[in-house]
Amino acid sequence: MSSKPKVAFFDFACCEGCQLQVANLEEEILVLAQMVDVVEFREVMTGAAPAYDIAFIEGSITRRADENRLKDIRNRSKLLVAYGQCAVSGGINKLKNRRPGMDEVKKEVYGDSAGMPHLDTYPTKAIDEIVAVDFYIPGCPVNREEFLWVVKELLLGKTPRLPNYPVCVNCKLQENACLFDFSIICLGPLARAGCGAVCPANGVACCACRGTVDNPNKNAMHEILLKYNYTVEEIKKKFDIFAVDPEVQSGKK
Amino acid sequence: MAKNNIHIEVNHVTRVEGHGNIVVDAKDGQIEKVQWQVPEAPRFFEAMVVGRDYSELAVITSRICGICSIGHTLASLKATEAALGIGISETTRSLRELLLHGETLQSHILHIGYLVVPDLLRVNSVFSLAETHKDLLLAVTKVHRLANELCDIIGGRTTHPIRARVGRFSKLPEKKELEELKSRLKDILPDLQKIAETIKALADNFPAFERETEYLSLTQAGEYAFYGGDCITNDIAETIPVNRYREIVNEYVVPQSTAKFGKFNRDSFMVGALARYNNNFRQLTSLSTQAAEMLGLKGISYNPFMNNIAQVVECVFAVEKSMEHIDRLLDMELALEADKIEVKAGSGVGAVEVPRGILFHEYEYDDRGVCIKANCVIPTNLNHNNIQLDFEKMAPEFMELGPDELRFYLEMLVRAYDPCISCSTH
Numbered sequence: 269m270s271s272k273p274k275v276a277f278f279d280f281a282c283c284e285g286c287q288l289q290v291a292n293l294e295e296e297i298l299v300l301a302q303m304v305d306v307v308e309f310r311e312v313m314t315g316a317a318p319a320y321d322i323a324f325i326e327g328s329i330t331r332r333a334d335e336n337r338l339k340d341i342r343n344r345s346k347l348l349v350a351y352g353q354c355a356v357s358g359g360i361n362k363l364k365n366r367r368p369g370m371d372e373v374k375k376e377v378y379g380d381s382a383g384m385p386h387l388d389t390y391p392t393k394a395i396d397e398i399v400a401v402d403f404y405i406p407g408c409p410v411n412r413e414e415f416l417w418v419v420k421e422l423l424l425g426k427t428p429r430l431p432n433y434p435v436c437v438n439c440k441l442q443e444n445a446c447l448f449d450f451s452i453i454c455l456g457p458l459a460r461a462g463c464g465a466v467c468p469a470n471g472v473a474c475c476a477c478r479g480t481v482d483n484p485n486k487n488a489m490h491e492i493l494l495k496y497n498y499t500v501e502e503i504k505k506k507f508d509i510f511a512v513d514p515e516v517q518s519g520k521k
Numbered sequence: 522m523a524k525n526n527i528h529i530e531v532n533h534v535t536r537v538e539g540h541g542n543i544v545v546d547a548k549d550g551q552i553e554k555v556q557w558q559v560p561e562a563p564r565f566f567e568a569m570v571v572g573r574d575y576s577e578l579a580v581i582t583s584r585i586c587g588i589c590s591i592g593h594t595l596a597s598l599k600a601t602e603a604a605l606g607i608g609i610s611e612t613t614r615s616l617r618e619l620l621l622h623g624e625t626l627q628s629h630i631l632h633i634g635y636l637v638v639p640d641l642l643r644v645n646s647v648f649s650l651a652e653t654h655k656d657l658l659l660a661v662t663k664v665h666r667l668a669n670e671l672c673d674i675i676g677g678r679t680t681h682p683i684r685a686r687v688g689r690f691s692k693l694p695e696k697k698e699l700e701e702l703k704s705r706l707k708d709i710l711p712d713l714q715k716i717a718e719t720i721k722a723l724a725d726n727f728p729a730f731e732r733e734t735e736y737l738s739l740t741q742a743g744e745y746a747f748y749g750g751d752c753i754t755n756d757i758a759e760t761i762p763v764n765r766y767r768e769i770v771n772e773y774v775v776p777q778s779t780a781k782f783g784k785f786n787r788d789s790f791m792v793g794a795l796a797r798y799n800n801n802f803r804q805l806t807s808l809s810t811q812a813a814e815m816l817g818l819k820g821i822s823y824n825p826f827m828n829n830i831a832q833v834v835e836c837v838f839a840v841e842k843s844m845e846h847i848d849r850l851l852d853m854e855l856a857l858e859a860d861k862i863e864v865k866a867g868s869g870v871g872a873v874e875v876p877r878g879i880l881f882h883e884y885e886y887d888d889r890g891v892c893i894k895a896n897c898v899i900p901t902n903l904n905h906n907n908i909q910l911d912f913e914k915m916a917p918e919f920m921e922l923g924p925d926e927l928r929f930y931l932e933m934l935v936r937a938y939d940p941c942i943s944c945s946t947h
Binding site: 279280283285286287288289291294295298306309310311312313314315320330331333334366367372373374377379386387389408467471476477 | 535536537538539560562563564565566568571572573577580581584586587588590631636645647648651663666671678680681683684686692773776778943944
């Protein structure tokens, strides 16, 4: 029997784009596969195992049955990592929770068939609203280099620490023009860096898909809003896209 | 005889995107139940986008699918542009088509190399290929990496692209990036040839199963359709414009699936690479036509497993077309276009051929450009019904091979469709 750490990947309600980032590591995933035993990864292999050293969870929870499946995985895992924003905060799936109610949501999509039992759903939950999470890898999608780094840290028995400074820092380092100067409302001042400010660098506002830093500088954000004539509500609505509450210290390191 | 009693239950087929189950029950040699089930958790995207600004729609709906996020982005942008009456420049159009070919190449090669080849070799995953078929694996990762890098360079990011926006691109590639990209695309043609030859050598392992169905795709004059065109099937004489897509897809809800089913002139239809090939193969480029001939795909095929072969052919096509678009872009003056959108009330439909088939997005906006209604019809949700009917023909035909083989071939059939199940439920 191999003594390599047993690693498994699971997905719940999501687009599976984060596990694609793992596949996109190309040759590096083959190197990684030599360091660990990938014992379960439904999208790329056939196989299952009774217990895991590290379980990677993608996606959010929207049904009782999935909740039970998640608890079962937690019980059989030494470490559980929530990766991707759907797992970390509920992500884009929580936009559903902003709608009037689940009955309306179901009717909007399934019309007259909305009452069928297999279409049942409840308001979206992040993974840590159901089970304890040991580590978080935020982002929509996750940054594949960061994913690889976190895995290496975990394998070395270390505690990975995510960048705890705002996206603006990445922008300054890259000398990106500030999007507020182009009348674009950007969440960079509060958002957690680590993405290389990939959206502002491509001329598009940051939507805080990695959540906020631990202690977001809300005073500075207020000053920016005053200067450029935006309201707090406009900012909050942008934060809703990836289910980030700028008022709440994220605490997810 | 006991061996004629079969019970198969595959809870979550592996090596496919999303969650699908297979159930077969047979008694005394008679199939009593055979079912393709889709238990995927619905995410309710059509409800999520209501109340959001037009500029956010593609950002949100891109998240329907991690693998074909570019296709969703483009269908979404086309729907919004149709609703708001916005035209796009030749540069934007060419960049979008390039991006779409990059995604097709990325998605097809991932499916063929990582998910299908293990079936042809009867192994559980791509991991063991590192020892047995290293050359093939290196060729596959090389093509896959380049396809992703193409999407990075054009779209800013390969999954959930950033630069493709309503009416424009927010950043343009440098010409030297395009030149380098072109030379690297040329460089992978021999790798694709190697992959195609390997698939050909293994192609006898695809079962000789046939079931004629209705093949639905886009079509247009002069070019094998991906980005533009109208709807066509083998059962209609005249094309149907995409804004009348509801007449074609006829979605309905069934108890076995959280994804909707659809049908048009028959009990089911098929979308994807084989449907495109069957409807439009005469418009393939020279190298992709050669690839089809080499792989034994001649004219219309009724074997759903040939979808994999059509994907190989489309990989070659995607590389050829990408090089063409790069040439076109190199001849253009590339200048960033201003973001000046005038919002108005309206509704519109956008359709694109994505790796798994024809994709429709439809939105309605109020006079502030806020979405008030949305509908997305996903290729895999259009294919579910066809998979079910293939199962019903296949199960009795393959039953005498025994339960293990029957199960193997049913799973292999599901994979042949390259289903994107979470996307289909969305």
